[in-house]
Amino acid sequence: MAAYSKQERPLWQLDGVSFAYRDKPALKQINCVLESGRCIGILGPNGCGKSTLLDVLAGLLQPQHGRVLFQGKSIRQYRRRDLARCLALVPQNFRIRFDFSVREVVEMGLHPHLQRFALPTAADREQINTIMQQTDILALAERPVTRLSGGEQQRVAVARALAQRPQVLLLDEATASLDIHHSLAMLELLKNRVADGQLSVIAVLHDLNLAARFCDELILLHEGGCHSQGPTAHILQPHVLQAVYGVEAAVQYNPFTQSQQVSLRLPASSPPCQ
Amino acid sequence: MQPGQPFVISLVLLAVLVLLCAALAATLGFLQIPLQEVGTVFSAKLLQRPLPQEIDATTVSVLFNVRLPRILAAILIGGALALCGAVFQAVLLNPLADPYTLGISTGAAFGASLVIVLQIFGLALPTAVSVPLFAFLGGMATLAVVLYLAADDNSLSSTTLILAGVIVSAILSAAIGFFKFLADEQVGIIIFWLMGSLAGVSWGQLYMLAPFTLAGVLVLCAFGRDLNIMAAGDRTAASLGISIQRLRLFLVCICSLLTALAVSVAGIIGFVGLIVPHFLRHLSGPDNRVLLPYSFFAGALLLLAADTLTRAVLPSEVPIGVLTALLGGPFFCFLFKKRQKDGGIF
Numbered sequence: 001m002a003a004y005s006k007q008e009r010p011l012w013q014l015d016g017v018s019f020a021y022r023d024k025p026a027l028k029q030i031n032c033v034l035e036s037g038r039c040i041g042i043l044g045p046n047g048c049g050k051s052t053l054l055d056v057l058a059g060l061l062q063p064q065h066g067r068v069l070f071q072g073k074s075i076r077q078y079r080r081r082d083l084a085r086c087l088a089l090v091p092q093n094f095r096i097r098f099d100f101s102v103r104e105v106v107e108m109g110l111h112p113h114l115q116r117f118a119l120p121t122a123a124d125r126e127q128i129n130t131i132m133q134q135t136d137i138l139a140l141a142e143r144p145v146t147r148l149s150g151g152e153q154q155r156v157a158v159a160r161a162l163a164q165r166p167q168v169l170l171l172d173e174a175t176a177s178l179d180i181h182h183s184l185a186m187l188e189l190l191k192n193r194v195a196d197g198q199l200s201v202i203a204v205l206h207d208l209n210l211a212a213r214f215c216d217e218l219i220l221l222h223e224g225g226c227h228s229q230g231p232t233a234h235i236l237q238p239h240v241l242q243a244v245y246g247v248e249a250a251v252q253y254n255p256f257t258q259s260q261q262v263s264l265r266l267p268a269s270s271p272p273c274q
Numbered sequence: 275m276q277p278g279q280p281f282v283i284s285l286v287l288l289a290v291l292v293l294l295c296a297a298l299a300a301t302l303g304f305l306q307i308p309l310q311e312v313g314t315v316f317s318a319k320l321l322q323r324p325l326p327q328e329i330d331a332t333t334v335s336v337l338f339n340v341r342l343p344r345i346l347a348a349i350l351i352g353g354a355l356a357l358c359g360a361v362f363q364a365v366l367l368n369p370l371a372d373p374y375t376l377g378i379s380t381g382a383a384f385g386a387s388l389v390i391v392l393q394i395f396g397l398a399l400p401t402a403v404s405v406p407l408f409a410f411l412g413g414m415a416t417l418a419v420v421l422y423l424a425a426d427d428n429s430l431s432s433t434t435l436i437l438a439g440v441i442v443s444a445i446l447s448a449a450i451g452f453f454k455f456l457a458d459e460q461v462g463i464i465i466f467w468l469m470g471s472l473a474g475v476s477w478g479q480l481y482m483l484a485p486f487t488l489a490g491v492l493v494l495c496a497f498g499r500d501l502n503i504m505a506a507g508d509r510t511a512a513s514l515g516i517s518i519q520r521l522r523l524f525l526v527c528i529c530s531l532l533t534a535l536a537v538s539v540a541g542i543i544g545f546v547g548l549i550v551p552h553f554l555r556h557l558s559g560p561d562n563r564v565l566l567p568y569s570f571f572a573g574a575l576l577l578l579a580a581d582t583l584t585r586a587v588l589p590s591e592v593p594i595g596v597l598t599a600l601l602g603g604p605f606f607c608f609l610f611k612k613r614q615k616d617g618g619i620f
Contacts, residue, residue: 055509058512058513060509060512060513079515080512080515080516080517081515082515083515084513084514084515085515087513088513089509089510089513091507091509091510091513094506094507094510095507096505096506096507097367097369097505098364098369098505098555098560099555099559099560100502100505100559100560100561101559104502104559104561105506108499108502108503108506108514109514111499111500111503111514111515111516112514112515114499116496116499117496119277119278157510160506160510164514170513
């Protein structure tokens with residue numbers, strides 16, 4: 001461990017992190033290390049603490065027990081604004097009140113980089129245009145964001161997060177309301193950025209096959225605890241999925257998508273949904 | 275619209291417009307004074323030069339001791355109420371919020387009517403000091419109760435705040451009703467105060483009102499971008515580096531302070547805080563960096579115009595709160611219907 005240079009320092013190190021909403025425990029004794037320069041997927045059944053873990057990583061929630069180190073320093077010691085300059089979060093169900101235009105919403109991402117009364121520079125505007133083009137919302141730029149469809153709003157949310165120039169992007173089911181084309185395009189865009197070494201991505205995902213295509217590494221949560229963590233191919237195993245989700249799974253390499261793909265069914269003994 | 279050169283120019287134009295209207299308002303009234311004479315008196319006062327001989331002492335007194343404080347109060351109070359409305363709408367994420375939503379002005383009204391009732395029952399309280407003071411304390415105490423009621427909600431969410439405000443308002447309204455009942459024949463004093471009026475504003479009240487209002491306005495206008503981001507939801511705003519709870523508490527307190535001050539001077543003047551930002555959002559878009567300063571100037575213009583109308587144009591003085599509600603209410607109904615037809619969310 002002493003050989004770790006500054007670059008090799010992990011993004012996050014979580015030691016015995018527990019978090020409870022009032023007396024309802026959400027995370028129990030999480031220990032994990034998240035390295036930079038990867039796409040890391042967080043998977044697990046409903047209510048297993050995925051979003052809570054994301055909020056803890058983002059420094060939005062302070063765990064009652066354990067410690068969270070971000071780039072080697074306790075996340076409590078960071079100022080909000082400094083964290084916002086390197087971490088961006090795309091929440092689930094992004095909704096905005098008031099009729100801001102798409103461009104105005106994307107420009108909100110510049111907030112942690114601007115002084116109180118400063119306006120975006122020409123270079124900032126250029127960058128905003130590029131991001132809107134990449135996320136396929138440039139044509140919507142002057143439309144009020146409240147009039148867009150759920151999927152379009154979600155793309156605006158991702159664009160807003162990218163405008164924050166983050167080192168790390170935290171996605172909370174960001175593809176949930178996107179159509180197939182835009183899900184793949186979005187993940188492809190992010191994956192390319194990760195490959196270029198510009199970005200690390202931590203994504204809460206529901207779709208196991210998207211996770212298999214997109215993520216280098218997976219963290220599987222089960223009932224608030226970390227069930228397993230490792231390279232995608234190691235985690236997507238029939239017996240692991242059986243233990244966490246209670247389903248029978250077949251996992252095969254699919255040459256068409258060039259990744260592992262999962263097929264699922266309820267076990268024969270399981271009662272039908274009541 | 276975004277802040278930039280056109281925005282600065284239009285802001286300067288608005289400020290000039292407010293000044294022109296103020297000068298025009300000064301000429302109107304029971305005693306018609308020519309614009310030129312108004313100019314001479316004010317420039318002489320401002321530059322501390324002796325007044326020209328031909329100007330009547332009554333004219334000077336009317337202009338300087340009666341009309342000017344009233345005009346300045348209308349500008350400051352109208353501007354502050356409209357600005358606070360815009361801020362409350364952004365903080366509470368509710369386009370129908372205004373300084374009244376949290377019960378601040380009902381609390382202030384409660385404080386003032388308490389003084390009036392106590393006076394009726396023989397407690398010797400000096401009206402000039404105690405009505406504004408109690409109004410202010412009533413407003414701030416209401417805020418404290420509302421915040422206490424909402425405090426167990428960790429995120430201090432807008433729904434909790436609004437609900438707490440509605441509950442407290444309902445209780446206070448009942449109490450005010452009881453005061454009116456107690457006041458019996460002298461109920462008129464309470465009612466007149468509840469309807470709001472700028473008549474009889476003194477320089478003493480302005481000295482209290484002006485510095486706090488101007489400081490509050492400057493502080494609030496500095497938070498335009500933060501308020502924009504709050505519209506994107508708590509989680510997004512927090513991830514952009516904003517301490518939501520602290521900011522929400524801070525802004526609600528500043529606005530309540532301004533509202534309580536305004537109510538303590540002029541009684542309850544409704545609809546300015548609701549209508550002005552709402553109307554401006556149609557014209558300039560929802561960007562608070564632009565909307566907040568615009569709201570101040572437009573609110574100032576509106577209240578100045580309404581007050582001049584009731585003071586100088588109408589045959590007898592209608593309480594300004596009644597006038598703003600009568601003019602603003604139907605207009606608001608029109609906007610409300612139009613928005614529904616256009617299919618936008620409010």
